[in-house]
Amino acid sequence: MVIIDGKKVASEIRSELKLQVDLLKKEGKSVPGLVAILVGDHPASKVYVNSKAKACDEIGFKSSIEKLDENISQTDLIEVIKSYNNNKDFHGILVQLPLPKIINENDIINSISPLKDVDGFHPISVGNLVIGNDTFAPCTPAGIQELLKRYNIETKGKHVVVVGRSNIVGKPIANLLVQKKDFANSIVTICHSAADVSIYTKQADILIAAIGVPNFIKKDMVKQNAVVIDVGINRIEDKNSPKGYKIVGDVDYDNVAPLTSFITPVPGGVGPMTIAMLLKNTLKAYNNLR
Numbered sequence: 001m002v003i004i005d006g007k008k009v010a011s012e013i014r015s016e017l018k019l020q021v022d023l024l025k026k027e028g029k030s031v032p033g034l035v036a037i038l039v040g041d042h043p044a045s046k047v048y049v050n051s052k053a054k055a056c057d058e059i060g061f062k063s064s065i066e067k068l069d070e071n072i073s074q075t076d077l078i079e080v081i082k083s084y085n086n087n088k089d090f091h092g093i094l095v096q097l098p099l100p101k102i103i104n105e106n107d108i109i110n111s112i113s114p115l116k117d118v119d120g121f122h123p124i125s126v127g128n129l130v131i132g133n134d135t136f137a138p139c140t141p142a143g144i145q146e147l148l149k150r151y152n153i154e155t156k157g158k159h160v161v162v163v164g165r166s167n168i169v170g171k172p173i174a175n176l177l178v179q180k181k182d183f184a185n186s187i188v189t190i191c192h193s194a195a196d197v198s199i200y201t202k203q204a205d206i207l208i209a210a211i212g213v214p215n216f217i218k219k220d221m222v223k224q225n226a227v228v229i230d231v232g233i234n235r236i237e238d239k240n241s242p243k244g245y246k247i248v249g250d251v252d253y254d255n256v257a258p259l260t261s262f263i264t265p266v267p268g269g270v271g272p273m274t275i276a277m278l279l280k281n282t283l284k285a286y287n288n289l290r
């Protein structure tokens with residue numbers, strides 16, 4: 001069994017990107033810029049946004065966190081986004097989700113320029129992804145594909161079973177891996193909580209768990225030698241930790257890992273890849289806009 005080291009791969013990608021930024025600086029060019037828009041003070045979102053900005057700073061990207069009041073109106077939020085659509089210093093715009101309930105998430109995503117849509121959530125990006133055109137792929141799915149690629153895990157003709165159908169992970173990873181392309185070409189099943197998913201998970205050569213339920217995937221749901229990718233980031237109470245909680249995935253890791261050929265740990269598996277791919281998308285936006 002191989003434990004996939006997402007932290008190491010993400011760090012390699014960040015170093016590769018830093019080399020490209022160093023080169024731009026040497027040539028006297030501007031650098032890629034990312035703005036992260038945070039509405040309200042959702043604790044996990046704050047942590048994510050700070051990590052994204054820190055990752056930008058470390059490789060020499062320009063970064064900014066636009067902190068907005070939780071009670072901002074939808075119209076005002078759209079005005080802020082539009083100002084960044086026209087701001088030449090920022091090539092990528094990210095609106096951290098979830099948003100307060102009174103705001104319509106789709107309207108907000110639609111207001112981001114598709115040229116700056118580094119999250120890959122705009123319907124134009126989603127449509128291009130489904131068609132198989134070059135576009136911004138959402139960062140977590142792109143990170144999963146990159147891990148499969150860098151660990152030489154065969155995807156062609158393999159049965160990928162995705163548990164979870166979110167717009168952020170489940171649907172886009174299925175669409176990436178079904179494409180008739182290298183590091184894809186899989187047979188893909190998407191399943192979800194409307195039925196007993198174990199019927200499907202047991203058939204997976206590559207099982208992707210993205211349901212947001214702690215330790216949901218048990219060992220009797222996994223085929224021997226399967227590749228298991230755990231996208232879950234769940235906070236559960238832990239009295240022994242100074243923070244009072246710990247992070248666990250969607251997979252019952254201790255019992256499932258011995259069965260697998262490859263598995264991603266939580267933390268240190270898929271998580272760090274999300275930010276690495278966000279940086280990659282920001283460089284792509286910069287190159288497209290130049």
Ligand code: GUN
Nearest residue numbers: 094095096097098119139
């Ligand atoms: N919330 C959870 N994951 C993500 C993500 O990848 N991007 C944004 N913008 N919000 C999120």
